[in-house]
Every structure is written in structure tokens, then in C-alpha cells.
Amino acid sequence: MPLGDKPGWEKSESRYCGVEAEFDDDIANLLSFNLNLGAFDFVVAPLMNPTYRPSLVQANSGGTCVLPFAGSDLVLSPSQWSSHVVGKISHWIDLDSEDETLRMDSETTLKQEIAWANHLSLQACLLPSPKSKSCANYARCVNQILQGLNNIQLWLRIPLTKIDDASMDANSGELVDSWEQWNSFRILCEHHSQLSVALDVLSSLPSVHSLGRWFGESVRAAIISTDTFLTNARGYPCLSKRHQNLIWGFFNHSIQVVVSGTSLRNTAAPGSDLVTNHSSDNVENLQKHPLRSYLDYIGYLFQKMDPLPQQERYELGYRDFLQSPLQPLMDNLEAQTYETFEKDSMKYMQYQRAVSKALLDRVPNEEANVTTVLMVVGAGRGPLVRASLQAAEETGRKIKVYAVEKNPNAVVTLHSLVKLEGWEGIVTIISCDMRYWDAPEKADILVSELLGSFGDNELSPECLDGAQRFLKEDGISIPSSYTSFIQPVTASKLYNDVSSPFFFLSHTLSVFMFSARLAPPQSVFEFTHPNNSTTKSNERYKKLLFELPDDTGSAMVHGFAGYFDAVLYKDVHLGIEPSTATPNMFSWFAIFFPLRTPVCMKPGSSLEVHFWRCCGSSKVWYEWCVAAPTPGAMHNTNGRSYWVGL
Numbered sequence: 237m238p239l240g241d242k243p244g245w246e247k248s249e250s251r252y253c254g255v256e257a258e259f260d261d262d263i264a265n266l267l268s269f270n271l272n273l274g275a276f277d278f279v280v281a282p283l284m285n286p287t288y289r290p291s292l293v294q295a296n297s298g299g300t301c302v303l304p305f306a307g308s309d310l311v312l313s314p315s316q317w318s319s320h321v322v323g324k325i326s327h328w329i330d331l332d333s334e335d336e337t338l339r340m341d342s343e344t345t346l347k348q349e350i351a352w353a354n355h356l357s358l359q360a361c362l363l364p365s366p367k368s369k370s371c372a373n374y375a376r377c378v379n380q381i382l383q384g385l386n387n388i389q390l391w392l393r394i395p396l397t398k399i400d401d402a403s404m405d406a407n408s409g410e411l412v413d414s415w416e417q418w419n420s421f422r423i424l425c426e427h428h429s430q431l432s433v434a435l436d437v438l439s440s441l442p443s444v445h446s447l448g449r450w451f452g453e454s455v456r457a458a459i460i461s462t463d464t465f466l467t468n469a470r471g472y473p474c475l476s477k478r479h480q481n482l483i484w485g486f487f488n489h490s491i492q493v494v495v496s497g498t499s500l501r502n503t504a505a506p507g508s509d510l511v512t513n514h515s516s517d518n519v520e521n522l523q524k525h526p527l528r529s530y531l532d533y534i535g536y537l538f539q540k541m542d543p544l545p546q547q548e549r550y551e552l553g554y555r556d557f558l559q560s561p562l563q564p565l566m567d568n569l570e571a572q573t574y575e576t577f578e579k580d581s582m583k584y585m586q587y588q589r590a591v592s593k594a595l596l597d598r599v600p601n602e603e604a605n606v607t608t609v610l611m612v613v614g615a616g617r618g619p620l621v622r623a624s625l626q627a628a629e630e631t632g633r634k635i636k637v638y639a640v641e642k643n644p645n646a647v648v649t650l651h652s653l654v655k656l657e658g659w660e661g662i663v664t665i666i667s668c669d670m671r672y673w674d675a676p677e678k679a680d681i682l683v684s685e686l687l688g689s690f691g692d693n694e695l696s697p698e699c700l701d702g703a704q705r706f707l708k709e710d711g712i713s714i715p716s717s718y719t720s721f722i723q724p725v726t727a728s729k730l731y732n733d734v735s736s737p738f739f740f741l742s743h744t745l746s747v748f749m750f751s752a753r754l755a756p757p758q759s760v761f762e763f764t765h766p767n768n769s770t771t772k773s774n775e776r777y778k779k780l781l782f783e784l785p786d787d788t789g790s791a792m793v794h795g796f797a798g799y800f801d802a803v804l805y806k807d808v809h810l811g812i813e814p815s816t817a818t819p820n821m822f823s824w825f826a827i828f829f830p831l832r833t834p835v836c837m838k839p840g841s842s843l844e845v846h847f848w849r850c851c852g853s854s855k856v857w858y859e860w861c862v863a864a865p866t867p868g869a870m871h872n873t874n875g876r877s878y879w880v881g882l
């Protein structure tokens with residue numbers, strides 16, 4: 237039973253909770269016990285007897301025949317196997333052991349078990365953690381298996397250890413950051429999309445920054461040991477605040493929770509903690525599964541999560557989709573796109589506030605009957621015209637509006653709006669590209685919204701430079717400036733899913749559900765309007781240095797998330813840069829600048845990044861590269877993958 241359908245949560249957003257079980261040769265009973273009595277959604281269970289060793293079987297049989305190593309596939313229905321069982325690969329396997337027999341047995345067993353899981357159409361198998369820092373043979377073997385696998389996912393079990401007291405490698409005696417172990421393994425497996433992580437959550441947690449790295453990784457499950465739980469005043473299991481936040485993070489990232497271990501408390505029904513064996517005789521004596529109170533607590537945490545705010549509910553439909561960025565200058569936007577913009581009331585409220593302030597500054601009370609010429613350039617279907625008229629009404633100022641729009645289809649709507657809203661005599665519609673319009677008079681205020689996720693990437697600078705001819709010398713531009721920002725991110729799930737990073741280059745990443753932000757954003761390019769600089773060049777170049785917080789450990793950078801912040805007028809701003817983002821605004825998602833080859837950053841190293849804004853006669857584009865810690869290729873040379881047409 238899913239953890240609960242809550243008002244505010246989409247049905248697809250329900251979360252599932254599994255339980256880790258020991259080997260039982262009666263898997264039908266094991267499943268019924270955990271699903272029916274325990275109310276868990278799935279079981280992570282060994283598929284083979286843990287005492288099985290291929291070498292022993294061969295020795296005992298004279299090396300001629302291989303005895304059955306697992307039960308029959310008929311004991312469960314195909315849908316039970318695929319929906320309710322995750323295969324747990326024998327924990328004893330050690331493919332990098334010095335002991336050759338163990339190593340060979342391990343390889344045979346791993347291949348047999350996964351072939352069996354494949355035969356059963358299981359959705360996933362849990363691979364045991366690598367036994368030592370060096371795991372090349374294990375990875376080689378898994379990589380071989382991955383090449384011939386159907387749809388099954390392989391979850392590599394990785395302990396969520398602190399770096400400072402990270403597990404000591406048994407062979408080398410070195411400290412192992414478990415993220416590095418995962419990183420080596422997935423690199424050896426060529427970032428295969430069917431290889432992901434199952435995190436073992438322990439009672440002590442790494443730092444927030446170190447934990448944050450995992451949210452950019454392809455983590456499918458979080459295994460929470462009963463040892464991790466505390467006991468509340470009433471004797472029930474509960475988790476520390478940090479663990480609670482972590483579980484909410486997992487829920488938010490669609491990571492399934494698995495409870496593991498034995499009941500450590502006297503919280504179940506009388507007699508239940510004596511239960512180590514769940515044969516049907518005992519079932520009758522029990523009212524509760526020994527881990528039921530742990531599941532109830534996980535369900536309670538799910539229920540306690542705040543319902544999604546309206547903005548996030550809207551964003552759900554766009555999570556981790558890659559979309560081509562708009563080309564509003566070169567192309568004509570469609571009605572549906574305008575409609576989406578127009579629902580974003582927060583954006584227009586900010587514009588209305590900015591226009592009100594500008595009108596009050598420009599026209600003192602004693603001159604309130606003087607008419608201000610306001611031009612909305614790139615008027616679309618009119619929302620900024622409406623916001624400007626409302627600002628005039630609110631401030632008691634008189635305005636005359638020109639609505640300039642180059643999309644002939646949107647102009648049709650503008651004309652009908654004039655009639656519908658009674659704007660005749662106040663609003664003049666101009667069907668023209670602002671760069672070429674011969675205006676009959678100059679504007680006091682120029683209002684525009686030509687901003688992309690990265691601020692200038694929809695060519696606002698080029699359009700407004702063209703429109704500046706008809707702005708009075710002392711005229712006001714709303715926005716008055718905008719700045720782009722980038723920050724390095726781990727986005728491994730997306731990187732894996734969209735196997736070609738070249739695909740990234742021409743696409744915007746919607747919502748960053750599966751990314752981890754590794755360092756605070758830094759500003760890249762700024763544009764100011766009116767543009768009074770003497771050079772008037774819109775080309776830009778910026779070198780940036782990012783440092784990872786000390787307690788992060790190593791991390792993989794897959795690219796850069798890009799944002800903008802715009803000053804509309806004085807203190808009224810609009811933007812998506814996370815630390816100052818305008819709340820409840822959904823017109824823009826972050827843009828993603830990928831790296832063809834991800835860069836691994838070691839603790840203490842810094843990331844040197846170079847960004848260029850390049851302008852040609854018919855297009856504008858960005859180029860970028862990483863120069864340190866290791867120099868990488870130049871991206872998007874001459875705008876070959878992503879450019880915006882003038």
C-alpha cells in the first residue's frame with residue numbers, strides 16, 4: 237500500500253516502502269508475510285540460498301552437473317515477481333578478492349543470480365557494496381552484465397558514511413569516501429543508465445554538503461536500518477531531525493525507502509518481538525509484523541510533508557524534461573505558450589509595481605494630469621499593457637500606450653483586446669519589429685519582457701538596443717538591468733538518461749529534481765538599459781572560480797545551472813536565481829549548460845570556468861569550457877549546437 241495519497245500530492249507522487257528480508261526458501265510465504273501482515277509494498281530478498289557456492293556444487297557433483305540454486309519461478313505470479321520483489325544478490329560475493337576460488341565463485345554467482353532475476357522480470361536487483369576501494373573486477377563483471385540486460389535496474393548498495401570517519405579500506409587501510417567508491421564504479425561501467433545507487437542510511441550522517449551530492453546522483457532506494465531509529469517517549473521508533481529531513485529529501489526525489497534489520501523495540505503487538513520466524517503457525521499468534529511500527533513512522537513522515545505549493549505542483553509536469561529554449565525573436569510563439577505566460581500572475585504583479593514606482597517618480601503629484609508615453613515592446617497578447625494601465629489607475633497618472641509586437645498572430649489578439657477592454661484612444665497597436673519601427677514620438681517609459689532563463693539568452697539586449705532610439709534621453713527602461721548566474725551541478729541521472737551530452741547542448745533542462753547544487757551561484761553577464769556605453773558591444777567574457785565547501789568531499793560536475801535576476805525598477809526585481817528567486821513565479825526554469833565530459837572535483841580543488849557570449853550577424857551563442865582542475869574541451873564553438881537567431 238503506497239505511503240498515502242495526500243491532498244496536494246499527485247497520485248503518481250505516492251511513495252512506496254519496502255523491507256529487506258533474509259533468505260527464505262518459501263518466498264511466497266515471505267511475500268505474503270511482509271505485504272499482507274506488514275503492509276510493505278515490496279520485499280528486497282535473496283534469490284538464492286546464501287550457502288550456495290558454485291565450486292562446492294561442482295566438487296560434490298564431480299564437476300558434471302550444476303544443481304538447482306534457487307526455488308521455482310512458479311511459486312509467484314509474474315506480476316508478483318515484477319511488482320513486489322527486488323532481488324538481493326548474495327552478500328558474500330567479492331569479485332576483487334585475492335582468493336581466486338572466492339573470486340571465481342563470486343563471478344559465477346553474480347551472473348547466475350542476475351540471469352535468474354532477468355528471467356523473473358524483476359524490476360531491480362540490489363548489488364552488495366564493493367568490499368574494498370579497488371573494485372575494478374566487480375565493475376568489469378557488472379558492466380558485462382549490463383550490456384545484455386533487459387529492463388532490470390541494478391542498485392549498487394553504498395553506505396552513506398561520513399568522510400571524516402569514513403570506512404577504512406580493509407586491504408589498504410585508507411579512508412574511503414563511499415561517494416568516491418560509487419564514482420569509480422559508475423565510471424568503470426561507462427555511466428550506464430541501468431546502474432544506480434541504493435544508499436545505506438546509518439545512524440550518523442555526513443555533513444549537509446556531503447549528503448547534498450547524492451541528490452544529483454541516480455539514487456533509487458534508501459535502506460534505513462532499524463539501528464538508525466531512536467525511541468520516542470511512548471516507546472515507538474522515530475528518527476532524529478536530520479534523518480527526518482533526509483527522508484523528506486528522498487521523498488522529494490522519488491527515492492524509495494526500504495526498512496532493514498530487526499525490531500529493536502517492544503513496539504509491536506505482544507509477543508511480536510519474539511518473532512524471528514514467520515511461518516504460518518506463528519502468523520496466527522501475531523497481530524503485527526515486527527517492523528510495522530517502523531513502516532508506520534515512515535508513513536507518518538510522508539503524511540507530515542508539507543503539501544506542494546501551487547508553483548511546484550505546476551512544475552511537476554515538467555520535472556526533468558529537456559525542452560528546446562524558446563526563440564521568440566526568430567520564431568513566432570504559439571497561443572499555448574502565451575497562455576502559459578499569462579497564468580504567471582506574480583510576474584505581472586512585479587511589473588505593475590515597477591511601472592507604478594516609475595510613474596510616481598516621473599510625474600509629481602502636482603503634474604498628475606500630464607500624459608506619460610509608455611511603450612510596451614514585445615507586447616505579446618497584452619498582459620504588460622494591462623499591468624501598465626492598472627499601474628496608471630493605481631497611481632492616478634495618465635498614460636498613452638503603444639503596444640509593439642512583431643508576431644502578427646499575437647497582434648490579432650491585441651486588436652480584439654482593445655475593443656473588448658475599451659482601450660480605444662489609450663492603446664495603439666503597432667505590428668512591427670521594435671528594431672525597425674519608426675516611432676511617431678519618443679517614450680518616457682519602455683516596458684519589455686524579453687528575458688530568457690539566462691536573462692539575455694532570448695536577445696533582450698539586441699532588441700532593446702534597437703528600441704532605445706525611441707526612448708527619451710531621460711527615459712526609463714523596465715527592466716533597467718539583468719544579470720545571469722551559473723553554478724556547478726551534479727546531474728547524473730539526466731546525464732545517464734540522455735546518453736548523448738550533445739542532446740543537452742540544444743536543450744534547456746526544466747526543473748532540477750535530480751541535481752545537486754555544488755557551490756553558490758556566481759554572476760556572469762550583466763546588461764543595463766538604456767545602454768549608454770560607448771562600445772555598445774553585447775559580446776561578453778567572464779572567468780569564474782568555484783570552490784566546493786570543505787565538507788563536501790569529492791563531487792562530479794556534469795554542467796552548470798543557469799539563472800537570471802532582473803532589476804525591473806529600483807528595488808522591484810524579478811528572477812530565478814535561487815537565493816533571491818521571486819516566489820510563486822513559474823515562467824522560467826533553470827537553463828543547463830552541460831559538460832561533454834563530467835569533471836571530478838577533489839576536496840580543496842577549485843573549478844575554473846570560462847564563459848563567452850558571442851555575437852554574429854545572424855545569431856548569438858555562448859561558448860564555455862572548464863580550465864581547472866583539468867582542462868576540458870571548448871563547448872558550442874561557433875554556436876554549432878545551440879544558438880539564438882537574430
Ligand SMILES: C[S@@+](CC[C@H](N)C(=O)[O-])C[C@H]1O[C@@H](n2cnc3c(N)ncnc32)[C@H](O)[C@@H]1O
Nearest residue numbers: 564565577614615616641642643669670685699
Ligand atoms: C516573452 S514574450 C512576452 C510577451 C508578453 N509581454 C508577456 O509578458 O506575456 C516576448 C514577446 O516579444 C515579442 N518580440 C520579441 N522580439 C521582438 C521584437 N524585436 N520586436 C517586437 N516584438 C518582439 C515576441 O513575439 C513575444 O510576443
